[in-house]
Amino acid sequence: MIERRPFSTLGGANHGWLDAKHHFSFAGYYDPARMGWGPIRVWNDDTIAPGTGFPPHPHADMEIITYVREGAITHQDSLGNTGRTEAGDVQVMSAGSGVRHSEYNRESDTTKIFQIWIEPASRGEAPAWGAKPFPKGDRSGRFVTLASGFANDDDALPIRTNARIVGATLKAGETAEYALREGGHGYLVPAFGSVEVNGVRIDARDGAAIANEAILTVTALEDAEIVLVDAA
Numbered sequence: 190m191i192e193r194r195p196f197s198t199l200g201g202a203n204h205g206w207l208d209a210k211h212h213f214s215f216a217g218y219y220d221p222a223r224m225g226w227g228p229i230r231v232w233n234d235d236t237i238a239p240g241t242g243f244p245p246h247p248h249a250d251m252e253i254i255t256y257v258r259e260g261a262i263t264h265q266d267s268l269g270n271t272g273r274t275e276a277g278d279v280q281v282m283s284a285g286s287g288v289r290h291s292e293y294n295r296e297s298d299t300t301k302i303f304q305i306w307i308e309p310a311s312r313g314e315a316p317a318w319g320a321k322p323f324p325k326g327d328r329s330g331r332f333v334t335l336a337s338g339f340a341n342d343d344d345a346l347p348i349r350t351n352a353r354i355v356g357a358t359l360k361a362g363e364t365a366e367y368a369l370r371e372g373g374h375g376y377l378v379p380a381f382g383s384v385e386v387n388g389v390r391i392d393a394r395d396g397a398a399i400a401n402e403a404i405l406t407v408t409a410l411e412d413a414e415i416v417l418v419d420a421a
Contacts, residue, residue: 191389194223194396199234206241210234212378212396226398227374227420228350231306234378234394237262239300242293248284252307252348254336255280255292256356256416258380260300266290270318277414279335279354280320281346283309288316303378303416309349310338319346325358325414332357332367332417352420359384359409367405367417374420375399382413 200218201210211218212232213225225231230251242262255262261275266282267289274280282290294300323335336354337345345353357365359382369375377386377397384391385408391397393413399405407415 190400191386191402192398193389193391194398196392196394199396206238208236210394212376226376228308228352229305229374229376229418229420230308231304232376232378232396233304235302235304237294237300237302239294239297243291245289245291247287247289248282249287250309250312251284252309252350252352253282253284254305254307254348254354256303256305256335256354256380258301258303260294260296260298262300262302263293263295264290264318264320266318268316268318272318272320274320275322277325278320278322279346280318281336281348283314283317283349285309285314285316290318303380305354305418307348307350307352307418307420310351311349314349321346323356328357330357330359330363331365350420352418355417355419357407357415359407359413359415361409361411364406364408367407367419369399369402369405369419370421371403372421375402375405375417376420377405377407377415377417380414380416383410384408384413384415385410
C-alpha cells in the first residue's frame with residue numbers, strides 16, 4: 190500500500206519568517222486522518238528566512254531529526270552543544286528527559302529543512318545531540334543510512350527508536366531498491382525531483398505513506414533527492 194499525499198494537500202501556516210507545511214497534524218493544523226504514521230509523529234517542510242529561526246524552546250521524549258535541503262541551520266542547546274548543519278547533512282536530537290534548543294538560519298539566503306519527529310523506544314533518558322555530513326556523492330544511485338536506532342548502522346547518527354532514516358540521490362532514469370522492515374511504516378518524500386515508488390508517481394515534496402510493501406523500487410523520473418523513514 191502506497192498512499193500519495195500531494196504537497197498541495199498538506200496543512201501549514203506562513204508566519205512570514207517561517208513558511209511551514211505539515212505532512213501530519215501539527216500546531217494549528219489538525220486532520221484526524223493524518224495524526225502520524227506508526228511512530229512517526231511530525232514531518233514538517235520548513236522554509237526559514239535569512240537571519241531568523243526558532244528561539245529557545247523545550248522538548249522532551251522525542252527523537253528529532255533535521256535534514257537540511259538548502260542553506261544551513263545553526264543549533265544551540267541547554268547541554269552546551271552548538272553546530273552548523275549544511276545542505277544535504279543531518280542533525281539529530283534525542284530530547285529525552287528534557288532539553289531547550291534554538292535553530293536559526295544565520296545565512297544570507299533562505300534555509301529549507303525537513304524536520305522529522307519520531308517517538309522514542311523508551312522515555313526519560315538523558316538528552317543528546319549530534320550532527321554529521323553526508324556527501325551526496327556517497328549516496329548517488331543508492332540508499333545510505335543517515336540516522337538509525339540499530340547497532341549495526343555504525344556510520345549513521347544514533348537515535349533512540351526502532352527506525353532508520355535513509356537518503357538517496359538518483360539521476361533521471363536511475364533505480365534504487367530498499368527493503369522495508371517487516372511490519373514497518375515507511376514514509377518517503379523527495380526533497381526535489383519526481384520519482385516512481387513501486388509504480389506510484391511521487392513529485393517533489395509530496396509524501397508517500399507506505400505499508401505492507403517488502404521491497405521499494407524507486408525510479409527517478411528526473412534528477413531527484415529522496416528521504417525515507419523506515420519505522421516499526
